[in-house]
Amino acid sequence: MYRINRKISLISFIILFYVITLAAYSNKYPLDSNYHRTKDIENSIKKWEIEYPNVFYSEILGYTGKDKMPIRSFKISFDPKVKSFDKPSILIIGQIHASEPLGVEICMRFADYLLQNYQNNERVKSLLRSFSFHFIPTINPEGFEVVSSGIYANHRKNKTDINSNNRFDRGIDGVDINRNFPLNWNNETQKLPHDPHYAGESPASEKETQAIIDFMKRERFYLAINYHSSYFGDLNERIFFPWNWSGAKSPHWYEMKAIASIISKNLKKDYSSANYLVHTGNTTKVGFLRDWSYAETGTFFFDIEVGGIYKNKSIIFPDNANMHIIVDKNIKALINSFEYLDINTSIVKIIDSKGKPYILSKVHYNTLKQDIVKPLLSNEKGLLFIFWPPDRKQLNLYINDRKYLIKKSKSKNIIIKLIN
Numbered sequence: 001m002y003r004i005n006r007k008i009s010l011i012s013f014i015i016l017f018y019v020i021t022l023a024a025y026s027n028k029y030p031l032d033s034n035y036h037r038t039k040d041i042e043n044s045i046k047k048w049e050i051e052y053p054n055v056f057y058s059e060i061l062g063y064t065g066k067d068k069m070p071i072r073s074f075k076i077s078f079d080p081k082v083k084s085f086d087k088p089s090i091l092i093i094g095q096i097h098a099s100e101p102l103g104v105e106i107c108m109r110f111a112d113y114l115l116q117n118y119q120n121n122e123r124v125k126s127l128l129r130s131f132s133f134h135f136i137p138t139i140n141p142e143g144f145e146v147v148s149s150g151i152y153a154n155h156r157k158n159k160t161d162i163n164s165n166n167r168f169d170r171g172i173d174g175v176d177i178n179r180n181f182p183l184n185w186n187n188e189t190q191k192l193p194h195d196p197h198y199a200g201e202s203p204a205s206e207k208e209t210q211a212i213i214d215f216m217k218r219e220r221f222y223l224a225i226n227y228h229s230s231y232f233g234d235l236n237e238r239i240f241f242p243w244n245w246s247g248a249k250s251p252h253w254y255e256m257k258a259i260a261s262i263i264s265k266n267l268k269k270d271y272s273s274a275n276y277l278v279h280t281g282n283t284t285k286v287g288f289l290r291d292w293s294y295a296e297t298g299t300f301f302f303d304i305e306v307g308g309i310y311k312n313k314s315i316i317f318p319d320n321a322n323m324h325i326i327v328d329k330n331i332k333a334l335i336n337s338f339e340y341l342d343i344n345t346s347i348v349k350i351i352d353s354k355g356k357p358y359i360l361s362k363v364h365y366n367t368l369k370q371d372i373v374k375p376l377l378s379n380e381k382g383l384l385f386i387f388w389p390p391d392r393k394q395l396n397l398y399i400n401d402r403k404y405l406i407k408k409s410k411s412k413n414i415i416i417k418l419i420n
């Protein structure tokens with residue numbers, strides 16, 4: 001009897017384990033209860049505004065084209081209401097594709113983590129001393145509303161009425177905002193309006209694209225991360241950065257690869273012991289936000305594809321328990337990666353022969369001639385932020401076409417006095 005009981009309990013344990021495992025590693029749609037909906041994002045921002053007025057500032061970057069929904073952004077910094085010229089700014093974008101809600105969770109919960117901890121946690125305090133953090137939970141609020149409200153899981157685009165029938169056709173209407181940016185906008189490859197990757201009628205045709213362009217140009221971020229998820233499971237758990245066009249790599253490919261490698265080192269895959277993959281192979285030329293941002297404003301820009309593969313299935317809508325595990329892991333990876341970035345960043349101050357800050361001077365580094373990437377600009381205090389890959393000890397800066405050699409030093413601050 002005892003033996004049978006033991007056998008039964010063992011069998012029921014195995015069944016229970018199997019059921020839990022099955023339930024744990026699958027997609028749950030409509031999204032599980034702890035995911036943010038549009039209202040939750042708005043409520044959190046309102047709450048943070050009241051609770052943390054000294055470090056929190058929010059603004060609306062623009063409105064979506066179809067439903068006129070606000071595109072919200074907020075900043076967490078020790079000087080939130082003014083532009084912080086003394087330190088580099090980092091941007092975290094939760095999503096651009098509506099069907100990819102995990103990034104919204106990472107974005108909102110990372111912000112919450114900073115706010116909860118900046119007073120007592122030395123590491124968070126130190127990060128806020130070194131960087132200003134900006135957030136956009138979603139670039140695509142009207143698409144996000146379709147997915148997060150449970151109407152339809154696989155809607156990637158915004159809601160632009162491309163077939164002009166005055167109603168919303170889910171999965172058909174809309175423009176892929178991440179194909180709509182002006183660099184390499186190519187409607188030939190994505191010209192069919194019903195295609196999930198439809199690039200739009202013209203470059204920056206979408207209100208969302210226009211709002212982000214203005215914002216990126218205004219802030220000139222040091223680094224940006226945009227989260228994605230791979231609906232069909234072809235890109236999961238990879239880190240992308242600008243660019244490798246059939247072997248023609250971006251001028252700062254080596255620097256960005258070093259940063260991507262650190263993110264990868266800190267980020268294990270969801271359902272295997274391997275780390276995230278740094279994508280070093282070819283990348284496509286299709287109007288990406290990341291390529292445009294880097295070329296136009298010098299921002300080191302990373303697309304991180306979150307959500308793993310389990311038994312050949314892409315898990316991008318995990319249940320509450322697994323969503324929290326993924327989010328926590330990503331928050332740790334961000335903290336570690338930003339600490340690394342901080343240690344390896346120099347603040348270069350450019351002054352003229354009389355010792356005055358040299359404002360908005362054009363600076364190239366690594367190479368003088370760059371066809372696509374615009375020069376960096378020293379900011380309104382004459383400062384420029386430079387990242388050092390671990391094995392680099394010196395580099396050439398070209399300021400107004402003149403070469404200056406700078407060396408990595410223990411001090412974070414480097415002064416360059418311009419020669420007349």
Ligand SMILES: [Zn+2]
Nearest residue numbers: 097100228229
């Ligand atoms: Zn995406």
